[in-house]
Amino acid sequence: MRPINEKHVAEPGLVVVEAAAADDKTAFAFQEALAARWATATADRTMRSPGEPGVRLRCYLDLRQTPHA
Template identity: 75%
Template structure:
């Protein structure tokens, strides 16, 4: 992976996340979990390092820009309509 550029972490709340995972699906799923919560510059694909197991990817988060709670909610959850 390329070195982290000073601009990527120039202010509090900016984060560089390097992910190592067994496979593409796992790495991209983890990245999506981050992107569902915070403003994230996502990677389109993973990389493989010769002689190293698994895959890697890098994404950039801006923790200052948290997404609205409605966007973060699990879309598979049913609304709670039960009354006490």
């Protein structure tokens, strides 16, 4: 994965979440759980690292905002 961009954590309440999961389904279910609670810039794909198990996903949260209903 690329390095975390400084602007994504420039203020209190901004969070970068990186998750490792066994498969895409599990990773996206985790992302949905986060998005149900906080404003989230979601990922549309996971990443695989050669030689490492499972998949990785990165999404961005703004804890200052709640998701729109």
